[in-house]
Amino acid sequence: MGEIEDAIERADREAFTREPPKTLKGQQQKIDAAVRSRWQPQVRKRRRKQAAATGGITVETRARFGYTAPVGTTDDGRFRRLTVHLPPSYAQRLFDARDTGAGDQQMRQIIAEGFKEVYFQDGGVRAMGLSDVAINEIDYLDLDF
Numbered sequence: 001m002g003e004i005e006d007a008i009e010r011a012d013r014e015a016f017t018r019e020p021p022k023t024l025k026g027q028q029q030k031i032d033a034a035v036r037s038r039w040q041p042q043v044r045k046r047r048r049k050q051a052a053a054t055g056g057i058t059v060e061t062r063a064r065f066g067y068t069a070p071v072g073t074t075d076d077g078r079f080r081r082l083t084v085h086l087p088p089s090y091a092q093r094l095f096d097a098r099d100t101g102a103g104d105q106q107m108r109q110i111i112a113e114g115f116k117e118v119y120f121q122d123g124g125v126r127a128m129g130l131s132d133v134a135i136n137e138i139d140y141l142d143l144d145f
Contacts, residue, residue: 002104003138004111008094009037011143012044051145052092058085059111062139067120068132079139086114091145108135 001009013036020032020039051057060083093110116133117123 002107003141004094004104004107004143005098007141007143008098011145012047013039014144015043015047016040017043047145048091048095052088052095054088055091055145056086056088057091057094058083058144059114059141060144061135061141063135063141064137065112065115066132066134066136067130079137082115082119084115084119086111086118090114108138111135 016039018040020035062079062081064079090110090113094107097107097110112133112135115135116130120130120133121127
């Protein structure tokens with residue numbers, strides 16, 4: 001799994017309304033992780049549906065962003081620590097991409113487009129000459145929805 005798919009899984013696990021069975025105490029962590037990845041599928045589905053319809057998705061990351069910008073402006077990629085709430089349309093695109101087997105790079109691009117619109121361009125108020133944003137390196141990435 002890629003970093004973004006791992007972050008979706010971690011965000012899903014935070015929504016559990018009850019803990020998975022404890023009968024696996026003596027087993028390896030892989031068994032526990034496998035149980036958690038399949039635990040409460042209806043709760044997961046409901047939360048994703050809500051995020052994609054009304055709630056959106058919050059992305060917290062420390063990553064190196066790259067830019068394509070007009071001549072005379074900075075396009076120097078650098079690490080930034082950002083927490084950005086993306087609209088429901090980006091949550092829907094991210095979940096659809098994951099469900100159709102998209103790779104980590106495709107999911108990074110969806111998040112980068114959301115960051116461009118919401119954070120860098122502030123919904124069309126600034127940085128209008130910014131044509132491209134890319135997430136080049138991820139130190140960490142977490143999602144909440």
